[in-house]
Amino acid sequence: MFVTLAIAVLVVAIVLAVVDFRATPSPSSVPIERVAEPQLSIGVGNRVTVRLRNPYALPLRATIRDTVPASFDVDRRTADLVVGPGAVADAAYAARPRHRGSFRFGDVHLRLRGPLDLLQRQGRVPADAPANVYPDLQEIRRYEVSLRRGLAYDAGQRRARIPGAGSLFERLREYQPDDDPRWISWTATARRGRPISVEYETERQQRVLILLDAGRMMSSTLGRLTKLDHAVNTALMLSYVAIAKGDEVGLLGFADAVDLVDEEASRGLVAALTQLAGNNLVLCCVLQDPQLAEAAAREPGSSGELYERVVASEVLDARRRALAVLRRHGVHSIDVPAERLSVSTIQRYLELKKRFF
Known part of the structure; x- marks a missing residue:
């Protein structure tokens, strides 16, 4: 009797499991798409959405897991969804890339629970797609929003004027043999009794040249990003702001062994910047190293920590001396943490533009 009952229960369970299995759609038949920006920004959270459509007459209870590149940090690995019929x-989730470059999203893993909750069907939905990571473009979007709201610091609007051909009146002067006859002011000529020319001026905005250190020392990490990535983000933001102000922007990368930490190695950079400062307005932007500052301020508890403190203090002193030399030769400078580099650079650019131009 007991055996018969057990067999009957087993048969019923198998039948219900078969019914549950047949009522559960195959994961590969469920329409899924991934929605993400074509250009992802490095070091910040980029919103990625996995969208599931239910074409069936019964609700779908699903667990989704997306396949992201190994260098992406995400705030959640899986998500549970209940999708009504036809809904x-x-x-x-937020994906935070740690490196720039071209990567690829993989397939989406989907697990569906049956309506009787007796079993689950799991499968993989093809969703391979490129994941191109660029410098921080979201910062530009935030700046655009601040412009629309009137929150951005508006400065440096004056133009550099160049006498010569143009459309703006500059002054009247004596006619020169090589002047264009069209420049003659006949009214002024008749009034003064001798040929008088009109001198016009053209308007030209400033030229901004960004020199980007792409050397080996820039590969070290500050926070989540390398020094180079912080510098590239700042260069991109500065270029955007300068172009918005009407300036011409150029970019030059260099990778020679120059460093403000080693006084011997920094001589070439200091000499080059001071030479540039003779005919240009130069701004030197330097990244602070919080670990170095922490080591210099830490109370030593051992001979090893004392040695680290002495070395860190000497490095910081050499850095301050190099920046002082630059300032004496007319080079402006900022020395800020990585998270303040873009904001501080933009603010100083606008201040210098307003002050000198």
């Missing part, structure tokens, strides 16, 4: 549901 659409989204599972969103």
Whole structure:
């Protein structure tokens, strides 16, 4: 009797499992798409959405897991969704790339629970797609929003004027043999009794040349990003702001062994910047190293920590001396943490533009 009952229960369970299995769609038949920006920004959270559509007459209870590049940090690995018949549901997460470059998203793993909750069907939905990581473009979007709201610091609007051909009146002067006859002011000529020319001026904005250190020392990490990535983000933001102000922007990368930490190695950079400062307005932007400052300020508890403190203090002193030399030769400078580099650079650029131009 007991055996018969057990067999009957087993048969019923198998039948229900088969019914549950047949009522559960195959994961590969469920429409899924991934929605993300074509240009992802390095070091910040980029919203990625996995969208699931239910074309069936029964609700879908799903667990989704997306396949992201190994160098991406995400705030959630899986998401549970309940999607009604004919409805659409989204599972969103934030992806934070650690490196620039071209990567690829993989397939989406989907697990569906049956309506009787007796089993689950798991499968992989093809969703391979490129994931191109650029410098921080979101900072530019935030700046655009601040412009629309009137929050951005508006400065440096004056133009550099160049006498010569143009459309703006500059002054009247004596006619010169090589002047264009069209420059003659006949009214002024008749009034003064001798040929008088009109001198016009053209308007030209400043030229901004960004020199980007791409050497080996820039590969070390500050926070989540390398020094080079911080510098590239700042260069991109500065270029955007300068172009918005009407300036011409150029970029030059260099990778020679120059460093403000080693006084011997920094001589070439200091000499080059001081030479540039003779005919240009130069701004030197330097990244602070919080670990170095921490080592110099830490109370030593051992001979090893004392040695680290002495070395860190000497390095910081050499850095301050190099920046002082630059300032004496007319080079402006900022020395800020990585998270303040873009903001401080933009503010100083606008201040210098307003002050000198």
